[in-house]
């Protein structure tokens with residue numbers, strides 16, 4: 001399902017999506033929505049389509065894994081230059097620079113210092129699927145079997161073409177090398193709803209976050225002002241991630257589809 005606009009974007013000040021209270025009612029009570037503890041791997045490769053996906057999706061689990069001694073790497077496929085295509089305040093080149101710096105700052109908060117940005121065009125990953133696959137396969141590496149490696153990537157049914165391309169490629173690349181992979185949702189929280197029959201909820205695991213992980217995640221998200229704040233008074237500069245969108249990513253748990 002694709003529910004993006006012509007630029008492949010969601011959100012914005014005018015589009016608040018599914019209210020966070022619906023997700024909270026469905027999943028915040030551990031008695032109704034059982035948790036499974038996250039088992040930190042020796043090596044974690046977190047793949048994202050845009051600079052912020054990985055923090056929104058699994059920032060808390062990254063924090064937890066790093067604390068447990070996991071060697072964590074983030075691979076971001078696109079440069080993020082497409083978040084404000086009609087802006088007269090920032091150019092796409094400036095956005096690409098800004099978003100790279102923001103991602104680095106966010107990962108520093110989470111204790112992750114190994115970051116690779118492939119710099120592919122934001123909004124243009126689907127036509128580059130074979131390139132995306134090669135980059136992810138190279139990042140997984142042929143020696144990954146020597147360590148317990150886990151790949152985390154956007155969901156293949158997230159509704160955003162870039163996310164879905166990266167999710168599919170990660171599944172394929174991890175499968176070819178015998179590496180474990182799981183998928184985190186981003187925009188699913190925006191357009192889907194509890195009980196949505198199109199979503200394989202039975203394959204979803206909820207991992208609790210410690211208060212410290214949630215705190216770090218919140219602080220990491222604050223490192224993305226180009227996405228969370230109004231860049232100017234112009235409509236084209238409205239935040240991509242307004243508070244109503246962020247609230248859905250600041251639950252005391254994170255979800256992975258297996």
Ligand SMILES: [Zn+2]
Pocket residue numbers: 049050053163186
């Ligand atoms: Zn994204």
